[in-house]
Amino acid sequence: MPWGRACVPGEWLGRRVTSYVTGSYAERAVAAVSALTVVPDGLDLRGAAALVHDGVTANGLLDLTAVGPGDRVLILGASGGMGTLLVQLAHEREARVVAVARGDAKLALVRDLGADDVVDATRDDWVSAARKALGGAVEGADVVLDGVGGGLGAAALPLTVDGGRFSAHGAPSGGFSPLDTEEATRRGIELFGIADVQFGPTDLRRFTSDAYAEAATGRLRPVIGEVFPLERAAQAHAAIEGRGLVGKVVLEVVQV
Ligand SMILES: NC(=O)c1ccc[n+]([C@@H]2O[C@H](COP(=O)([O-])OP(=O)(O)OC[C@H]3O[C@@H](n4cnc5c(N)ncnc54)[C@H](OP(=O)(O)O)[C@@H]3O)[C@@H](O)[C@H]2O)c1
Structure with missing residues (x-):
């Protein structure tokens, strides 16, 4: 069945979400509803992108090492x-x-x-x-x-x-x-x-939501070194390797 708005349950339409996906570096991706995390008001999507992976691991590491x-x-x-x-x-x-x-x-x-x-x-x-x-x-x-x-x-x-x-x-x-x-x-x-x-689905959801909630209230600041359009992904990688940037490098899909 072709996917699109018709396949999305009504309560999810228009909501801002993130997910781990297979096949990123793409304009569109399909994700299971069970794998979505809602981005709260007070956190922009770039900030969420900077946290979706690193925020999870950072929270997980501090729990693991019982800081x-x-x-x-x-x-x-x-x-x-x-x-x-x-x-x-x-x-x-x-x-x-x-x-x-x-x-x-x-x-x-x-x-x-x-x-x-x-x-x-x-x-x-x-x-x-x-x-x-x-x-x-x-x-x-x-x-x-x-x-x-x-x-x-x-x-x-x-x-x-x-x-x-x-x-x-x-x-x-x-x-x-x-x-x-x-x-x-x-x-x-x-x-x-x-x-x-390497965390399972329950921990992933918890660590992601915790990171988003902290950022939405301003207690956690996602640091974004630079934002590159998706077409310039190669330059983004070169910038990371060059070690001149701080924080996260974000790829952005420009909507046309
Ligand atoms: N992000 C995650 O969720 C996650 C999960 C599991 C594991 N990891 C691993 O944890 C490590 C850190 O992740 P990250 O997202 O913070 O990476 P990152 O943004 O690329 O930061 C890497 C840091 O390492 C320093 N560095 C020291 N020697 C380096 C070298 N020879 N080449 C490049 N950088 C060097 C860089 O700072 P200076 O230039 O100031 O030295 C840079 O701040 C990575 O190996 C990543 O694979 C990350």
């Missing part, structure tokens, strides 16, 4: 699409947030989003600077959220306190962090990876 009041949280890749959300949401949970990013402009942004302290990843001594910034009786992080991977992520494992939590979910550096699992076991550090942030 709570007083936790010292180290966030690597803090100026990226998910990093900018993690900084805000961890701050909202009353954690002490130390954000690692590259260069003054990105550091200023993450501080503005709620980081208690910032460390420039290009510093040769960034590990000791981060240790000092995390503070505590035993200097270090209760939770490390590694959205970068590679050598940077691996260098952060020693920053985790005994009995802490470390999530190696990111690989923009080219690969996930090669972690010393023996060290982690010996020191009672709980390790999480990309497989731990």
Whole structure:
């Protein structure tokens, strides 16, 4: 049966929704009603697009690593699409947030989003600077959220306190962090990876709605580095690889 307005139950007509879809990068997509999340008033569609994936993972990661009041949280890749959300949401949970990013402009942004302290990843001594910034009786992080991977992520494992939590979910550096699992076991550090942030439909709906509700009330700010029309998707990817942008890069379908 051809799809179109006639196939959409009346109560959904005209509503603003998002969904995970198969075959995105398209002007139109089909989604099951059960997979829709309503975008609340107070949140524009670009903001929702910036949250539909990263907001879910950010909320899921903070639940997974049980970030709570007083936790010292180290966030690597803090100026990226998910990093900018993690900084805000961890701050909202009353954690002490130390954000690692590259260069003054990105550091200023993450501080503005709620980081208690910032460390420039290009510093040769960034590990000791981060240790000092995390503070505590035993200097270090209760939770490390590694959205970068590679050598940077691996260098952060020693920053985790005994009995802490470390999530190696990111690989923009080219690969996930090669972690010393023996060290982690010996020191009672709980390790999480990309497989731990694959959520089922119920969690997906809950984390998406939570992120939208936070953004609609202004407590969570989706950071959009640049918006590209769909026809310029290749340039959008080049911009991400160039690492000049902050937050999320959004592709927009221009309605004709
Ligand atoms: N978004 C999600 O829902 C989700 C889910 C699961 C896993 N992940 C993974 O988590 C990671 C972070 O996601 P994201 O959405 O925040 O990505 P993103 O927006 O592309 O941000 C990546 C960050 O990593 C930093 N980075 C460090 N070394 C880099 C390198 N060699 N090349 C590129 N960037 C580098 C960049 O900041 P600087 O340039 O300042 O260093 C940038 O802020 C990705 O690997 C992604 O696949 C994401």
